[in-house]
Amino acid sequence: MQYQFTVDGMTCGHCERAVVHAVRQVDTDAIVKVDLETKQVNVSSDKAARDAIANAIQEEGYKVLA
């Protein structure tokens, strides 16, 4: 499945890695692409549901806007 999220609060490469890491905690094989400028996080995952991914990102301290 392909998921797209708009995520607020990511400011730097550390944040990018933190979000990627958070998503990989719910699916170790997830492909995650982050665009800091547009706040877009694209996730390709065969295992994790959208809600689980969104929760993982929010638990890392970022706000999922959409």
Added chain:
Amino acid sequence: MQYQFTVDGMTCGHCERAVVHAVRQVDTDAIVKVDLETKQVNVSSDKAARDAIANAIQEEGYKVLA
């Protein structure tokens, strides 16, 4: 010794921890205070010279302006 630096590029808590960690690599006992908003980094160190601390911060990817 007390040192004050103005450091550009710190955007979030990860950056703050990265800078603190970088300073502690040249003096494990250093006391480091970071103010993200004013870009100020205050370091209290009995061992490290100002240049060594500035270099450690810059090697972490941040720009020491003053």
